[in-house]
Amino acid sequence: MSSQIVSVVLAGVGGQGILLASEIIAQAAMNTGFDVKTNEVHGMAQRGGSVIGQIRYGKEVHSPIVAKGTAQVLCSLEQAEALRYADYLAAGALAVVNAQQIIPVTVSMGAAKYPDNMEQKLRDQFGRLIYFDASKKAVELGNIRTANVVLLGALSTGLDLPLEAWHKAIGSCVKSQYVELNLKAFEEGRKRV
């Protein structure tokens, strides 16, 4: 087991399922035998605001908070939010981005503009990018709420945790009637890489 700490940042919009995704990653790391810490945002920031979840694992983890410029993976459930938290990522590290746009109220009011040419901007910002429509894939699988787990599948390819640890984590974090669906969602995400 290396002494290095692995940091993961999840970004998105309140209500997109960051908490569950964060739990699954943490549980997978725990299943592998690592010390784990996570942090999630509650309260005010949930009301459609921009949110991040943070997971760190390794032999011994002190801070639950990821320092900017140190994350091995940034996974964003909404594409513009990936650009907002890009500075958390270490140089040359992996970004996994859902090709989904959620319009903030500042845009719907006409006070701001949602950036165009998103794919181009994302490719410019991130050297290593996995970019696909996980929400569409989730709908195809029968439940849009599994988009977060589809993305986890893609994200899992950037981390050194064994597949069984992920499967076990999904089994323990998801309600029993949804485990099979989420395992399928996870596999779909892995295939997108």
Next chain:
Amino acid sequence: MSHLLSGNQAIARGAYEAGVTVATGYPGTPSTEILENTVQYKSDIYCEWSPNEKVAFEVAAAASCAGARTIVTMKHVGLNVAADPLMTLSYLGVEGGMVIIVADDPGMHSSQNEQDTRNYAKFAKIPVLEPADSQEALDFVKLGIEISEQFKTPVILRTTTRVSHSRSIVKFSERQINPRTIGLEKNPSRFVPVPLWAREMRKTVEKRIHDLQAAAAQSKANRIEWRDKSLGIITHSVVYQYVREVWPEASVLKLGFAYPYPDELIKQFAAGVKDLLIVEELDDFLEEHIKALGITCKGHDIIPNIGELSITTLEACRAKMEGRTIAAIPEPKYLKELPARPPVLCPGCPHRGIFYALGKHDVIVTGDIGCYSLGTFKPLNRLDIILCMGGGISMAQGLDKAGEKRKVVGMVGDSTFFHSGITGLLDIAYNKGSSTLIVVDNRTTAMTGHQDNPGTGRTLMGQPTVEASIEEIARACGIKRVFTVNPYQTKATQEVLSRELDAPEPSLIVSRAACPLWEGKRVGGIRTIITDKCKACKACLKLGCPAIDGGGKKPVIDKHLCYGCGLCQQACPFDAIVNLSEEKK
């Protein structure tokens, strides 16, 4: 068996393991999940959401005086509400252990200020414990109960947002059993602080703080980690974790039991290191005292005292101390092009209806703490001042009596009405005010994640109970004009509002509709905009509904986000918005 728990979940487990039998509190981020998790042990622990923190405190205090082990939970500003019983309970002391759990919010993630609760420990002359992770959160509840019973003192356990909402690995133990027989000792000199006895109690408090100081110096919650002795750092709470990553080679004195100050331990540590640095979040609670001991140290001259600390902040502090420059992490390339994503009222929120109605009037609105605080922002723009819970009503009286030229409207939520709005209402009735008051009753304490309150008809333990009537309370206070509106019906709401704003005496309007997020279902059919009929007048955009995208030439409703409240349909002057479910019929 290891469990990955948040600090708040761990505190709940700690209360269970400590043999706590009474747990009370009032919701407030970042403390709310403590009681929500404690209630899983409801066969062993009586749990309640009290109407406010003062009541919660008093319930727990009396239970502890009778020998029960208790916790009371709140956010930092909640302790201001409970400060009155806190200050005197310090004199009475307790029999069964009592831990006052207070969650601070450095950086104000979800708060109106960032006060440092450690000051209350010193103010009330009682101990404060500060966990740095979830295992300590669990252990320190048990330690707090122990200290509380040994010294017959209430104990504060102070967490912060990052302790409460971070998860780390925790090990469980068996539940301890409180050996006491419950029953308040009939002994007025022990429990009645009339001056005669309070003066004696005062002396006991002073002796106790002295004894506690010796205990703090010996406590396992305080520890010296000797490493390189050229720099020693005294730190606390989650900041300890950042210090360990930023200065991995430095010696550290970690204070988990910071007050009464463990002077002997501090002196021993200071004597063992060449340079001393105090790294603490918010006030210079440690630094001031350490300097008063005559010890030379650095602290807030280097470490910021505003906002929360982080590894990034502390790395910059370290570089500055060492006269180095570190390369700044480049800002995200497209940051300036990104639209802000502020928290907003959800699609379908009933508060939107009342703010929309208020938008038609030139009034001053005094607001309160809750989801409806979001009505401050554009495009609703309908709150002018916010101070604290309950203040939405009392401040209306203040503006009114000061001679504010515009009509004053006071607004509170259902939970804040019960919390501390009623006393303000009594003031307005009693002292002949004339404000128009609105209680936005969404049938739940929504902002903190849907907790029950005296108006919901359910207890935290899941039992059905009486539903306090806001209308009847208002009438009993002496308000004669009391009306109820459905905020989704804009015309009827507007009629009542216009009439009451002109009324010569105070009136109270209950704007009642359940939070659809809590109900878990749409208010009505999904709405859509018929493009041909739409004149792009943007009247619907004045609602600030996240489901309506006004970025293009003509607004579009996102059918996945629409909650079917129908406010946009009523706002549209051209009948261009229709109910999709009716459309299909």
